[in-house]
Amino acid sequence: MQQLVFATNNRHKLDEVSAKINGEIKLLTLHDIGCYDDIEETGTTFKANASIKSQHVYSEYHLNCFGDDSGLEIDALNGEPGVYSARYAGTHGNHAANIGKVLENLQGETNRKARFRTVISLMWEGDEYFFEGTVEGTIRNEIAGEGGFGYDPIFEPEGYDITFAEMSMTEKNAISHRAKAMEQLIAFLNKAAG
Numbered sequence: 394m395q396q397l398v399f400a401t402n403n404r405h406k407l408d409e410v411s412a413k414i415n416g417e418i419k420l421l422t423l424h425d426i427g428c429y430d431d432i433e434e435t436g437t438t439f440k441a442n443a444s445i446k447s448q449h450v451y452s453e454y455h456l457n458c459f460g461d462d463s464g465l466e467i468d469a470l471n472g473e474p475g476v477y478s479a480r481y482a483g484t485h486g487n488h489a490a491n492i493g494k495v496l497e498n499l500q501g502e503t504n505r506k507a508r509f510r511t512v513i514s515l516m517w518e519g520d521e522y523f524f525e526g527t528v529e530g531t532i533r534n535e536i537a538g539e540g541g542f543g544y545d546p547i548f549e550p551e552g553y554d555i556t557f558a559e560m561s562m563t564e565k566n567a568i569s570h571r572a573k574a575m576e577q578l579i580a581f582l583n584k585a586a587g
């Protein structure tokens with residue numbers, strides 16, 4: 394079975410991706426390979442930051458690996474929070490504060506259009522490949538739901554009347570940005586591995 398490191402420190406991403414991979418590939422975490430580094434995301438695009446994560450693991454450990462950089466793009470906020478999604482309100486990973494800042498910035502705004510975007514960088518046998526996924530939706534006025542992570546409680550995907558946080562992981566994994574990018578990665582690996 395193919396082994397692949399997922400260069401993330403986000404437990405929720407890992408759970409989503411594990412469920413998606415469904416035993417087809419043996420997924421290793423950063424901790425599995427003894428990596429406790431704080432990989433700094435200094436890029437200004439999802440692609441650059443995804444690359445920083447996978448390149449770090451590849452250059453230090455010489456293992457096949459991938460990293461994902463992702464975030465929420467809100468049209469009325471000129472694409473913010475974008476690459477700064479994890480630290481929009483200042484502290485990295487303070488999801489409640491990040492949501493609070495989005496709702497405040499959107500107060501009175503009628504254009505609620507937004508999308509989640511994921512870019513994956515895969516380092517495979519020494520070469521780099523990119524995969525991308527998006528999901529369109531709207532930003533609610535209030536939070537709803539307990540599931541998921543990050544901005545899920547305020548994001549209602551197009552064609553649904555519930556938020557990502559009100560969906561089961563299986564439901565979110567059928568339509569999400571990350572799931573779409575992962576489906577391409579899995580198809581690539583199925584071909585590459587023969």
Ligand SMILES: O=P(O)(O)OP(=O)(O)OP(=O)(O)OC[C@H]1O[C@@H](n2cnc3c(O)ncnc32)[C@H](O)[C@@H]1O
Binds near residue numbers: 465
């Ligand atoms: O860098 P790693 O270690 O992978 O984990 P992270 O949480 O820092 O992840 P990112 O740098 O890619 O930042 C993405 C942020 O965008 C938001 N985000 C990304 N995907 C999301 C999703 O599926 N649902 C809700 N919010 C999401 C959330 O705030 C994340 O913290």
Ligand SMILES: [Mg+2]
Binds near residue numbers: 434479
């Ligand atoms: Mg990050």
